[in-house]
Amino acid sequence: MTTSSTSPAIETRDLNLYYGSFQALIDVNMVIQPRRITGLIGPSGCGKSTLLRSLNRMNDLIPNVRVYGEIRVFDHNVCDDKTDLVGLRKRVGMVFQRPNPFPLSIYENVVFAARVHKTAKGSDFDDVVERCLSSVLLWEDLKDRLGKSALELSLEQQQRLCIARLLAVMPDILLMDEPCSAMDPASTQGLEELIARLKEEYTIVIVTHNMQQAARVSDDCGFMLLGEMVEFRLTDEMFKIPQDERTRDYVTGRYG
């Protein structure tokens, strides 16, 4: 493991999660370092999205979810009932599988968080829009039609807009749940380049069913199977010298 002096961005300790009587996560332990891209891979239903969604407590929206163990985000246990969910989600933002811009204008999508959290007012909104759209490389394309509905954009632009909307919250951690799964190869490449750029300022956790994508973009990588974290290590090592037989079988394409 990397020996780093900085404290981890996220750490899970013996995390167990149940949907009713079904156990979706089994004793998951992982440490995510700041300003790195961590990929979570594994076959469908292995619990990687569940793990991701428990990091900002989005699983709360599903009835009958029970969580045991600890999730520490910047050293605060967020599984606590007293956790300030708004505060947590401001620090830990999420990009979803299918782009989900609001049915509002491009401009209103980006300033949504600034309005809700009152982090900007008046003419500051224009700066927020320019800064966030520039970060996702949309500003040049969209600056002349900010009043248009966000639903008219291409899927890739919509996903970039969703990232821009999230950056307006000024989070520390970005959770991405298969952000490219609805995209064509060219859009996927564009988004991967964007994700690599964002690493300079944000800690990123990305779930993907695409092993090559994990190999391309991530620094660290976790392989999950049937709710267990089978192996968690540097991405290079994971793909070159996997320690666990199940990991080896998966990364060499025996199943998945």
Next chain:
Amino acid sequence: MHQRSRFDSVREFIVEKTVLLSGLASIVFVLLIFVFLLKEGLRTFGIVSLEDFLLGRKWYPISSPPKFGILPLIGGTLAVTVGATLLSVPFGIASAFYIAEVAGPRMKEMLKTGIELLAAIPSVVIGFLGMVIVAPFIGDLFDLPTGQTALSGAVMLSLMAMPTIVSIAEDAITAIPGKYREAALALGATRWEYICRIAVRAAAPGIVAAVMLGIGRVIGETMAVMMITGNSAQIPHSLLQPVRTMTATIAAEMGETVPGGDHYAALFAIGLVLFVITFFVNLVADVFLHKDRGTVQ
């Protein structure tokens, strides 16, 4: 086998055409009703000009010579409708949001059943309650000579418009894709902020349609208003005066007219005006309902 499939295709044909006929029947009925109203009502405009009819301030159908000016009746309908809309729209939309977004499953079931029951109460019963309880109460409250006023009608009619508004608005809110809520919450918005900033706008077309259909319900209502608004055909200057609506006029006077006479024709002409108004209200509602489907995938 051969016999069987032939029988099937005949049956298929009959079923298909029967269903087609049932579908067409509703359009044919609307057209026939409209034609009938035109036939009986248009004669009025040989006796009184369209302008005098719509803008005339006096409705004295049995004086001689009779005066057929329906402005007081339009005013009465307007007063009751505006009052009922102001009362039922805020409450209706708020309860639609409560049912769709806030209430737990049991509360939701209870409220939806309650709203359906409210819709099932016959209008004459609503009118009866209004006459016995609401009208005297309003009379006492504002110290009026009579509680049978536009306001009493508006209060009772708002109860009748509520089920329409609540159930259609609730459908529109429930139909908002869950991904918007998920996105809003993941950005650190609270449920309340999601409702105010996203849900209201995403469901806006459906909410407008709900309001229009609620208004349509109020404009067309007859029995309750006839029982509680005092039936006085004057142009109202406030909601605290007795009024007479277009519908109540037709219902109250039709029995006393000579079929084919001038008064009779004038009542049909009122029906025609009502038909045109409700047609446009429903048209607007329909446009918004379809707009809903067009923009939100």
